[in-house]
Amino acid sequence: MTKHNHEADVAFIQALAELLNKNELTELAVKREYGEDDSLEVRVVKQATMVAAPQMAYAAAPAQVAQAVLPAAPGVSDPAQHPGAVTSPMVGTVYLAAEPGATPFVTVGSQVAEGQTVLIIEAMKTMNHIPAPRAGTVKRIVIEDGSPVEYGAPLMIIE
Secondary structure (H helix, E strand, C coil), rough: CCCCHHHHHHHHHHHHHHHHHHCCCCCEEEEEEEECCEEEEEEEECCCCCCCCHHHHHHHHHHHHHHHCCCCCCCCHHHHHCCCEEECCCCEEEECCCCCCCCCCCCCEEEEECCCCCEEEEECEEEEEECCCCEEEEECCCCCCCCEECCCEEEECCC
């Protein structure tokens, strides 16, 4: 593995962060090749600031609120830190059913198999089916149908 200048890498990452802010992007990923067995992969993600609109929409859907406030595992208050957390692999809009008015893929209490579609995230006009990372029972649904999600945001808990 060839050694390369780490100061140049830091400057490169800073330039990516500036590019992210300047163009109002939320995520940027780049792979820089230095040689046959030497490369740098960088992913810069800007966390979105929560606004009041999603909270108002959240309160307008009582069935979803009931699912979202179910108790978490003992001693785990942050759903993202729960060992059974299913997190968003991308930025987009989450949908709990294949189309509006359809039966949701899963509900609290549903048994799921590893690889089974549990929801869809729309990103750049593409519907991405999100599979269950493990078999188990859906204990909690943290997000609301139609809400925006960021990379790494908790979506549901499967135990």
